[in-house]
Amino acid sequence: MTDEPAPRSRGGRPRDATRDAAILTATLEVLAEHGYERMTMDQVARRAGAGKATLYRRWPSKADLVVQAVAQFDRMPTLGELPDTGDLRGDLLALMRPQSAEDEHRTLALASGMASLLSADPALADAAGSALVEPFVASQRLLIRRAIDRGEVRADVDVETVAFVTPSMTAFRLIVQRKPIDTDLLARLVDAVILPACGLRPGEH
Structure with a gap:
């Protein structure tokens, strides 16, 4: 329509x-x-x-309206708004874990809606992708840099690359596979990919 x-x-x-x-x-x-x-x-x-x-x-x-609406939904965070559990693993899991079943359902529904936008108007793919992914990347970037500042993570970690891993993988699961993000999946991504990339192992702080 x-x-x-x-x-x-x-x-x-x-x-x-x-x-x-x-x-x-x-x-x-x-x-x-x-x-x-x-x-x-x-x-x-x-x-x-x-x-x-x-x-x-x-x-x-309509496309302009939808892209701005999603961008507002996923606005850029500040460091003070992010979880502070005392270690990077706890912070990342707290950041990525859905707050409620309703929140998880809403995120999946929005991602599905955005997937149909990308199919209908590929020219808006960059704008829509940025609205969905970049705030999540920015959050992880801030958490990793805070872990570096407190001496938990080594200073030479490639923060920019690592910060894109989980947002990209979760966006693929939501938009392409159209499956929800569960706690077990998030924990596996953090433990098997993010922490090793930062020179850490689960339980090692």
């Missing part, structure tokens, strides 16, 4: 950031429920309680 052409802008009231947040939240909900191909701007507008013309004034296309 495709959206009709964007209505002509009439100008008007200044942009309301609180309305933007409501629209982006509604976008994620509709994307998770219907997938990218079947979602429409009408559905998002109804869910957000906004006019469709309002959406088109802010986002020229």
Whole structure:
């Protein structure tokens, strides 16, 4: 299903950031429920309680809206927001573990919706991939650098490469295989790949 052409802008009231947040939240909900191909701007507008013309004034296309919504969902973290268990293994597992079954289901649904976006519009693959993966990479990068600073991990570790391993593998599982991420899988990735790449073994701190 495709959206009709964007209505002509009439100008008007200044942009309301609180309305933007409501629209982006509604976008994620509709994307998770219907997938990218079947979602429409009408559905998002109804869910957000906004006019469709309002959406088109802010986002020229459905693809632009979805990419920004996912980017907001997966915003870049700060070090103070990340887990601090005292060791890298604990931090990584706490970061990657779904907070609840609902959170896990939502993440899988969103990833499936984004997979359909990539198929429908390959030109947006970079933007969509960055929205899904880069915040996760940034989080791991910060945790590994903090482990280096406290002397747990050697200083010559290739942080940039290691930080991409788990996000890339989990994105593949979610988007390509369309399978959930479970705690056992995360622990295996950390113990068999990330810690050895950082010069550590499980239980060695």
